[in-house]
Amino acid sequence: xxxxxxxxxxxxxxxxxxxxxxxxxxxxxxxxxxxxxxxxxxxxxxxxxxxxxxxxxxxxxxxxxxxxxxxxxxxxxxxxxxxxxxxxxxxxxxxxxxxxxxxxxxxxxxxxxxxxxxxxxxxxxxxxxxxxxxxxxxxxxxxxxxxxxxxxxxxxxxxxxxxxxxxxxxxxxxxxxxxxxxxxxxxxxxxxxxxxxxxxxxxxxxxxxxxxxxxxxxxxxxxxxxxxxxxxxxxxxxxxxxxxxxxxxxxxxxxxxxxxxxxxxxxxxxxxxxxxxxxxxxxxxxxxxxxxxxxxxxxxxxxxxxxxxxxxxxxxxxxxx
Ligand code: SF4
Numbered sequence: 125x126x127x128x129x130x131x132x133x134x135x136x137x138x139x140x141x142x143x144x145x146x147x148x149x150x151x152x153x154x155x156x157x158x159x160x161x162x163x164x165x166x167x168x169x170x171x172x173x174x175x176x177x178x179x180x181x182x183x184x185x186x187x188x189x190x191x192x193x194x195x196x197x198x199x200x201x202x203x204x205x206x207x208x209x210x211x212x213x214x215x216x217x218x219x220x221x222x223x224x225x226x227x228x229x230x231x232x233x234x235x236x237x238x239x240x241x242x243x244x245x246x247x248x249x250x251x252x253x254x255x256x257x258x259x260x261x262x263x264x265x266x267x268x269x270x271x272x273x274x275x276x277x278x279x280x281x282x283x284x285x286x287x288x289x290x291x292x293x294x295x296x297x298x299x300x301x302x303x304x305x306x307x308x309x310x311x312x313x314x315x316x317x318x319x320x321x322x323x324x325x326x327x328x329x330x331x332x333x334x335x336x337x338x339x340x341x342x343x344x345x346x347x348x349x350x351x352x353x354x355x356x357x358x359x360x361x362x363x364x365x366x367x368x369x370x371x372x373x374x375x376x377x378x379x380x381x382x383x384x385x386x387x388x389x390x391x392x393x394x395x396x397x398x399x400x401x402x403x404x405x406x407x408x409x410x411x412x413x414x415x416x417x418x419x420x421x422x423x424x425x426x427x428x429x430x431x432x433x434x435x436x437x438x439x440x441x442x443x444x445x
Pocket of ligand 1: 237239240241242248249250251252257258259260261268276277278279317
C-alpha cells in the first residue's frame with residue numbers, strides 16, 4: 125500500500141512544485157466526495173488554501189477573481205451584481221448556501237461530471253477507467269449531453285459558473301501567467317473523455333479575468349432543474365445582449381446541462397446579430413441552437429427544452445414581454 129501525502133503550500137511556487145503528481149485542494153466540496161467514493165484516487169493532496177488567491181479586483185474594465193475566492197463572496201460582490209449579473213445569478217443558482225460558502229472558484233471550474241456511472245466504481249466508464257466502456261450510452265442518460273458527445277462519453281460538465289464565464293468571454297490564468305481563453309479551456313471528450321480541460325499536468329489556476337464591457341451588463345442566467353435548490357441543471361442558458369433600439373448589436377449565448385462542455389451557441393447568435401430581436405428571430409436562434417443535437421432514450425426532451433429556455437430568457441432580457 126502506498127503512503128498518502130498531504131502538503132500545505134505557503135506560496136504559489138511551492139504549490140506548483142508539490143502539484144506535479146499531486147492534486148490541489150481548496151474547498152474540497154467535490155474532490156473529497158470523489159475520493160470517498162473511490163472514483164478518484166490520489167497519492168498526494170496539495171492544500172492551497174493559504175495562497176494569496178482570494179482577491180476580487182477591477183482594473184481597466186476587467187474584473188479579476190482569485191481562484192480561491194468563494195462562490196458566495198463573488199455572487200454578492202457589488203461589482204459582479206451590477207456589471208455582470210449573469211455571473212451572480214449562475215453562482216446563486218448553484219449548489220446550496222453551505223457549499224457556496226466553502227467552494228472556491230477554481231475548484232468549481234474543475235468539478236467532475238455528475239454522471240452516476242462515473243461515481244460508481246462498479247460500472248464501466250471511459251472517463252474514470254479509460255477503455256472500460258460507457259454505461260450511459262444505453263443506460264440511464266436523462267442527465268446527459270445532446271451536444272458535443274462521442275461514442276466514448278456523453279457526460280455533461282456540470283458547472284453553472286462555467287456557462288456564465290463563457291458567455292462573458294472570460295480568460296483563465298494559470299501560475300506562470302499562461303492565459304487560456306474560456307472558449308479553449310474545456311475540451312470535448314472525443315476518444316479521451318478522461319481529459320476535460322486544456323490544463324497541463326500540475327498547472328494551477330490562479331485567477332479568472334472577466335471583461336465588463338460589451339453585452340455583459342445586460343446578461344442573465346436561466347437554470348431549469350428538477351428541484352429549486354441544491355440541484356444541477358437539466359438545461360441552462362446564459363445570455364449577454366447588447367441592443368441598439370430593438371436591433372441586436374451583439375449577443376453571446378451559452379448553454380449548460382446539455383453538452384459535454386459549456387457550450388457556445390454561435391449559430392444561434394448568428395441568427396440574432398444585426399437583426400431585430402423578435403419572436404421570429406428568437407425562434408430561429410432556438411432552432412440553430414439545437415442543430416446537430418443527438419437525443420438518446422432518456423434525454424431527447426432536452427432538444428425542445430433548450431429552445432424553450434432560450435426563448436424565455438431572450439424574451440425577458442430583450443423586454444419583449
Ligand atoms: Fe463515464 Fe462519460 Fe459514459 Fe458517464 S457518459 S459512464 S462519465 S464515459
